Amino acid sequence: MPKKTKHKTEYLCSSCGHVSLRWFGKCPSCGKWDSLEEQVHETPAAHRSAILTGPDNPVQLSTVDTESSESRIPLEVEELDRVLGGGLVPGGLVLLGGEPGIGKSTLLLQILMRLSRRGMKVLYVSGEESLSQIRMRAERLGTCPEGLWSMCECSLEKIQATVKELKPGFLAVDSIQTMSAPGISSAPGSVVQVRESTAIIMQVVKTMAIPTVIVGHVTKDGAIAGPRVLEHLVDTVLYFEGDRSHSFRLLRTVKNRYGPSFEIGVFEMTGKGLRQVTNPSRLFMGDHSNPVAGAVTVPCLEGTRPIMVEIQALVTPSNMAMPRRTTTGIDSNRLAMLSAVAQRQLGIHLQEYDIFVNVAGGLKIAEPAADLGIIAAVVSSVQEQPVPETMAMFGEISLTGELRAVGRSELRLREASRLGFSSCVLPKSGSSALNVPEGMELHSSPDIVHAMRCAGLLGV
Ligand SMILES: Nc1ncnc2c1ncn2[C@@H]1O[C@H](COP(=O)(O)OP(=O)(O)OP(=O)(O)O)[C@@H](O)[C@H]1O
Ligand SMILES: [Mg+2]
Known part of the structure; x- marks a missing residue:
């Protein structure tokens, strides 16, 4: 008789990602109250293929070709390149976090427009705004260049297929909280969805060596929404912050696998988008x-x-x-x-x-x-x-x-x-x-x- 698949209920901490079989009022791992969310474990972890594939046997590191990982793509904006440690890395996954309305989409669109003006094919996936809204913002930031592809989509299955077909040189996903992964029934933005969606994006962009930025919303207490595992998964975590009463914004590197952390880039929000401030002391x-x-x-x-x-x-x-x-x-x-x-x-x-x-x-x-x-x-x-x-x-x-x-x-x-x-x-x-x-x-x-x-x- 075939074995019946059993749906297992687990409780996942939205703060630290701790998994437990029982619900607790306080997370046994990080001590946060009321952070455990119920999830039905529909997809065993084994369904996901390994994110990175390589030779089966170990190789001597000195013989490994480093050519592709060295070819950084500088954005030629001093403040941005500094926080990225010199530019985008092929296959590098960047998480851009920030409060609502701080200017994450504006920053991303400006990067995309810049790269497409240099002749690169770039793809902007938005789960939050319509194409005409994106176009309106792009017009405000300058003339909308050719080579900037955009789609409004929340299904990762479709996004995955589009990326494989279009083969963009740079991918932006705005935001990870609106995405839904195939086979997961939890609501978009839930811990499981956010984690699975990031893993899927990572798998695609790492194999195709596409530099990618995903936008992540922050919670009331300032942490990037979703479990901590999200920050562990990505290569770089940037945090966009600023005081609402001031027009300047700080882009801070919280984590970087390819460059120094704790760097900041300073920008000013203007009617024509974000302008870099190279001499911020004043x-x-x-x-x-x-x-x-x-x-x-x-x-x-x-x-x-x-x-x-x-x-x-x-x-x-x-x-x-x-x-x-x-x-x-x-x-x-x-x-x-x-x-x-x-x-x-x-x-x-x-x-x-x-x-x-x-x-x-x-x-x-x-x-x-x-x-x-x-x-x-x-x-x-x-x-x-x-x-x-x-x-x-x-x-x-x-x-x-x-x-x-x-x-x-x-x-x-x-x-x-x-x-x-x-x-x-x-x-x-x-x-x-x-x-x-x-x-x-x-x-x-x-x-x-x-x-x-x-x-x-x-x-x-
Ligand atoms: N015409 C304008 N002149 C000056 N600043 C503007 C103008 N239009 C928008 N802004 C600024 O852009 C900000 C919105 O930027 P954006 O939509 O990129 O933020 P976001 O972080 O993506 O927000 P969300 O979390 O809602 O997606 C506004 O808060 C405002 O400060
Ligand atoms: Mg936005």
């Missing part, structure tokens, strides 16, 4: 005619690129039992720690004040090199004493109040000097060996007390 700096208390400029590093960023602090007397520590662009725990260090080392009674810290231009800073700038902005605000406007500051602060050296100090100094800063307070350790730009005065400080004196924030 965007994140203040524009004061006179120095103001509570504002300090820090040379930060985003990937390999230095950016001058203004950190602003406002310290006001508090009438609350638990004074507020509110931040935008930096971690509030970091501010709490730095306030405690300032309180102990500088003898300022910050427990009586509410502290608000903001990074100008909506940038998010995670590196500890901004510590000194944050503390200086807070002290400057509480003392109502501005830091000289031509002075920049950077350095990590330890719990004992010492300044610790940070990476790439020379690069930071060069950027500060280029933008007209003539002095800089920085950690003493390692500063004697630095190649200092001409006209830049260094204040090498061993600890925050010395650094605050150099900035004129404490009596000498």
Whole structure:
């Protein structure tokens, strides 16, 4: 008697991809609440052929031909090529994530138009917009070139067939949440659909060596929708972000198998689409005619690129039992720690004040090199004493109040000097060996007390 196929019910975590046979309120793997979704396991994993095929026996790596993987396709847009690590890689699968309306489709269409103008046959698959809507956007971005093929389709079976027939040089899928894979009955956008759809696209484009970008929506808490396995599957994860109140957008490399991570590209959203900003420091700096208390400029590093960023602090007397520590662009725990260090080392009674810290231009800073700038902005605000406007500051602060050296100090100094800063307070350790730009005065400080004196924030 033939064996009856049994449909097995599994529960999959939409956050980490953990599979369990029972439903739990809290994912046993990542600890997230209410993230387990029921799925009927209709397609055994064995139905999928291996994504990559190669010789059956192992070969010596030194004998493997690398020609095809080296031939990157530069987009000739400096900001884009930087985040991609030099250009598109044949067969490379890029996931482009971002909030609704941030400009993902615009960016993608601009890339497609650029490539098709260079004579490449490109295919734009949209599951979200009609052909006339895409055409309207293309017209807004410039004249619609020949060689730009477009289709509105959600079925991956049809997309797969079209790609095999058309053999495009570049493929864009907007968005993965609208696609449905054959044989899967779950709704588009569900964890299973997203994962299977990505696997199918990957199989096609890897075998045909087509560079591909797929768009992925983000969830409320900012993660790319779908399980983490999606990010593991693709070669590169780019994240398009920006502040709605500002016109500039940041394209950030979260993961890259073919280039450095944590690079950023800066763009400005205009009526004619996204325009690259090659000199972004001015965007994140203040524009004061006179120095103001509570504002300090820090040379930060985003990937390999230095950016001058203004950190602003406002310290006001508090009438609350638990004074507020509110931040935008930096971690509030970091501010709490730095306030405690300032309180102990500088003898300022910050427990009586509410502290608000903001990074100008909506940038998010995670590196500890901004510590000194944050503390200086807070002290400057509480003392109502501005830091000289031509002075920049950077350095990590330890719990004992010492300044610790940070990476790439020379690069930071060069950027500060280029933008007209003539002095800089920085950690003493390692500063004697630095190649200092001409006209830049260094204040090498061993600890925050010395650094605050150099900035004129404490009596000498
Ligand atoms: N004429 C215009 N002038 C300036 N900016 C515009 C104009 N038209 C559209 N935009 C900008 O483009 C954005 C929409 O871009 P796009 O549709 O590419 O976003 P998206 O990330 O693909 O959105 P979704 O997630 O809905 O697909 C708008 O939020 C707006 O900022
Ligand atoms: Mg879109």
